[in-house]
Amino acid sequence: MTFNMQDLNETKAHTGTRVVPDAGDYTVMISKSTLVSGKTDGSTNAAMEYTIISDGPFTGGVVKEWLAVVNKSDTAQNIARSKLKAIQIVSNSQNASSIDDMTGKTIIIRINKEQNQYVDNGGVTRTGYQNSVLNYMTLKHKD
DSSP, X not given: OOOOGGGGTTOOOOOOOOOOOOSEEEEXXXXXXXXXXXXXXXXXXXXXXXXXXXXXXXXXXXXXXXXXXXXXXXXXXXXXXXXXXHHHHHTTOXXXXXXXXXTTOEEEEEEEEEXXXXXXXXXXXXXXXXXEEEEXXXXXXXX
16 A cells, blocks of 8 residues: 555545643643734733643643733733733742743643634634633742
């Protein structure tokens, strides 16, 4: 039997299955902390990525969070900045000169698993889950 890439012409692509951690507290390493442009002109997000390092079935899983630190909505901006300040405190990064300085720090996050609807690449509406970070803690479980 032989295989040729043309054999894939009538095959549907598999988009993969995301493993979403259950709701709970997880010890994580901040694996990414950068500023990126937001979807609207003049907006900026803190792109945070947390890699789960605590033992369990979700070890190595990644939780992502975008904090709208510059946003035309004062409410959204204030929430994002207060969350970023909490991350700064619990990661002991108060003297950081750049958001990138938090990368590599270890903290605990509390996440909530929320059901949501999305449209896949084939235009089919599906039900999935996404995580929301509810709280940030030191390794001693202090807010």
